[in-house]
Amino acid sequence: MVQEKNNQGSHESRRSFLKNGALAAAGFMIVPRHVLGGKGFIAPSDRLRVAGIGVGGKGESDLSEIAKGPADIAYLCDVDTRRAANSVARFPKAKFYKDFREMLDKEHKNIDAVTVSTPDHQHAVAAMAAMQLGKHVYVQKPLTHDIFEARALTAAAKKHKVVTQMGNQGASGDGVRQMMEWYNAGLIGDVHTVYCWTDRPVWPQGIPWSSMKAEVPKELDWDLWLGTAPYKDYIDKLVPFNWRGWWDYGTGALGDMGCHIIEPPFRILGLGYPKSVECSVGSVYVDEFKRGYFPESCPPSSHVILKFDGKNGKEITLHWMDGGIQPERPEELGPNEVMGDGGNGAILIGDKGKMMCGTYGRDPQLLPTSKTKQTTVPQTIARVPEGHYVQWVNAAIAGANSDKNKLISSPFSIAGPLTETLLMANLAIRSFDIKKEKDGRTSFPGRYIKLLWDSKEMKITNFDDANQFVKRTYRQGWSLGV
CATH class of the missing domain: 3.40.50.720 (NAD(P)-binding Rossmann-like Domain)
Structure with a gap:
C-alpha cells in the first residue's frame, strides 16, 4: 500500500x-x-x-x-x-x-x-x-x-x-521462454519469415451499422460507455461483446488475438516498429450481384504483411491472417499433425529450421515435431511461477525501481511497440477502404499499395490519407491529457 x-x-x-x-x-x-x-x-x-x-x-x-x-x-x-x-x-x-x-x-x-x-x-x-x-x-x-x-x-x-x-x-508463460532458448541456442538460425493466424472473429464483422435503434438497458449508462467515441444511438447486442467488430470501439481480430499470437515472435526476434505494411481483405455479398465494404466495421477476414528491420540488417517479414485464413503447412509437419493449436498459431522460419506454437505461445514445437523431445538446451530464462497477474502485483508493491519491475513480462516498453504493430496492420486494413472520386468514378487509392512508415514521425510517408488512423479525435469532453 x-x-x-x-x-x-x-x-x-x-x-x-x-x-x-x-x-x-x-x-x-x-x-x-x-x-x-x-x-x-x-x-x-x-x-x-x-x-x-x-x-x-x-x-x-x-x-x-x-x-x-x-x-x-x-x-x-x-x-x-x-x-x-x-x-x-x-x-x-x-x-x-x-x-x-x-x-x-x-x-x-x-x-x-x-x-x-x-x-x-x-x-x-x-x-x-x-x-x-x-x-x-x-x-x-x-x-x-x-x-x-x-x-x-x-x-x-x-x-x-x-x-x-x-x-x-x-507473455508470462513457459512456452515463449522455451522458444527463446531454442532461438538463442541457434537451433533455427536467423528467422526471415513469420506466419501468425487466427480463426477469429467470432462476432459480426463486415456488416453495415444497424438502422434499428434499440432501447438502452436501464443498467447501462450509454453516454459513459461511448466515452471517447462519436455519439451514436444504441443498437441491440452491441454490448457486451459485439462492439469488437466496429472501428469506433474495437480493433477487430487483430486487437483481440494479435497480442497473444504475435507476441512470441515479436519478443523472440526483438522486433521494433514495422517499416512497411500492405494488406488484402475479405468482403461480403450485399446481394446477388454486389460485394460490399463497410468502413465502419472491421472486415470478415484479412491478410496483412509487415516488414521489419531485423538484426544484422536482415529483413523480417511477418504475415498476419484472420477470419480462418491459414498459411501453407510446413513440409516438416505431418499430414495429420495439428498446425499451431488448429484455429490459431505462429510459425517462425529460419535459415536452419522452423518452430511453431499455439495461442499464448503454448505447446511450442520444433519442426519436425520429433525434434522437440530429442532436443535439450540449458534453461537460461527465468520462469514466472506466480503467473502474469501476481507478477504485476508483487512488482507494484516493490516499486518501479525494484528488481521485480525489471522482470515484468509485458511492460509498456514492450507492450506499446507490440500494440503499435497490430494497429499498423489495422491502419492498412482501414486505408484499403478509403473511397475517392476520380474522373467521375469511385476509386480506392489505398488499395493494392505498400504503406511506408516513418516510426519517428509516426506517419505514413507515401499515402497521407492513411494518417487519419494514426490518431483519432475524441468526443467533446474527453481528453488524453497530453
Missing part, C-alpha cells in the same frame, strides 16, 4: 509529544508489525490497494486473478451494473463507481494501482489518468485503440515511473 506522508507539523498536540517522549524515555521500541506477526504475516503496508475500471466479463476474471496475490480490491467501476454484478458480489467491501474520472478524483489517495478492462476505445484515457496520478496500471490487450495512444502511454509509464503490465498473459 502506498504510504501517504504524515505531515503532522504544528498540529501534533503537546499531549502526544509528551506521551511519545515518555515512551522513549522508558526505553520502549516500536517493532514493525511483520515482526510481531511472525513468519507469513503480511502487514497492510505490504498489500496493494487496487481499483478496477471495467469489472464485468474479462474485468471480473482479471480482478479475481489479482486478488490471489497480496492485493485488496478496494474500488470497482463500471458503466453497466449488470456486468458488474458478479464483481460487486465477490468483493463486497469495494466501493462502487460508474465514472472512473469521479473515482480517481475522489479516491486517488486511497488507491495504489488500477486495472483497465474496458472496451478498447477507453483503455488509453483510463490508463493515462491513473498513471498521471502515480498509480501502477494493468491494462487489457490491446493496450490502446490507436497508434498515438500507444506511443503516449509508453512514454507516460517511463515518465511517471509506475509498474505496468498489459493483459497478454502468454
Whole structure:
C-alpha cells in the first residue's frame, strides 16, 4: 500500500509529544508489525490497494486473478451494473463507481494501482489518468485503440515511473521462454519469415451499422460507455461483446488475438516498429450481384504483411491472417499433425529450421515435431511461477525501481511497440477502404499499395490519407491529457 506522508507539523498536540517522549524515555521500541506477526504475516503496508475500471466479463476474471496475490480490491467501476454484478458480489467491501474520472478524483489517495478492462476505445484515457496520478496500471490487450495512444502511454509509464503490465498473459508463460532458448541456442538460425493466424472473429464483422435503434438497458449508462467515441444511438447486442467488430470501439481480430499470437515472435526476434505494411481483405455479398465494404466495421477476414528491420540488417517479414485464413503447412509437419493449436498459431522460419506454437505461445514445437523431445538446451530464462497477474502485483508493491519491475513480462516498453504493430496492420486494413472520386468514378487509392512508415514521425510517408488512423479525435469532453 502506498504510504501517504504524515505531515503532522504544528498540529501534533503537546499531549502526544509528551506521551511519545515518555515512551522513549522508558526505553520502549516500536517493532514493525511483520515482526510481531511472525513468519507469513503480511502487514497492510505490504498489500496493494487496487481499483478496477471495467469489472464485468474479462474485468471480473482479471480482478479475481489479482486478488490471489497480496492485493485488496478496494474500488470497482463500471458503466453497466449488470456486468458488474458478479464483481460487486465477490468483493463486497469495494466501493462502487460508474465514472472512473469521479473515482480517481475522489479516491486517488486511497488507491495504489488500477486495472483497465474496458472496451478498447477507453483503455488509453483510463490508463493515462491513473498513471498521471502515480498509480501502477494493468491494462487489457490491446493496450490502446490507436497508434498515438500507444506511443503516449509508453512514454507516460517511463515518465511517471509506475509498474505496468498489459493483459497478454502468454507473455508470462513457459512456452515463449522455451522458444527463446531454442532461438538463442541457434537451433533455427536467423528467422526471415513469420506466419501468425487466427480463426477469429467470432462476432459480426463486415456488416453495415444497424438502422434499428434499440432501447438502452436501464443498467447501462450509454453516454459513459461511448466515452471517447462519436455519439451514436444504441443498437441491440452491441454490448457486451459485439462492439469488437466496429472501428469506433474495437480493433477487430487483430486487437483481440494479435497480442497473444504475435507476441512470441515479436519478443523472440526483438522486433521494433514495422517499416512497411500492405494488406488484402475479405468482403461480403450485399446481394446477388454486389460485394460490399463497410468502413465502419472491421472486415470478415484479412491478410496483412509487415516488414521489419531485423538484426544484422536482415529483413523480417511477418504475415498476419484472420477470419480462418491459414498459411501453407510446413513440409516438416505431418499430414495429420495439428498446425499451431488448429484455429490459431505462429510459425517462425529460419535459415536452419522452423518452430511453431499455439495461442499464448503454448505447446511450442520444433519442426519436425520429433525434434522437440530429442532436443535439450540449458534453461537460461527465468520462469514466472506466480503467473502474469501476481507478477504485476508483487512488482507494484516493490516499486518501479525494484528488481521485480525489471522482470515484468509485458511492460509498456514492450507492450506499446507490440500494440503499435497490430494497429499498423489495422491502419492498412482501414486505408484499403478509403473511397475517392476520380474522373467521375469511385476509386480506392489505398488499395493494392505498400504503406511506408516513418516510426519517428509516426506517419505514413507515401499515402497521407492513411494518417487519419494514426490518431483519432475524441468526443467533446474527453481528453488524453497530453
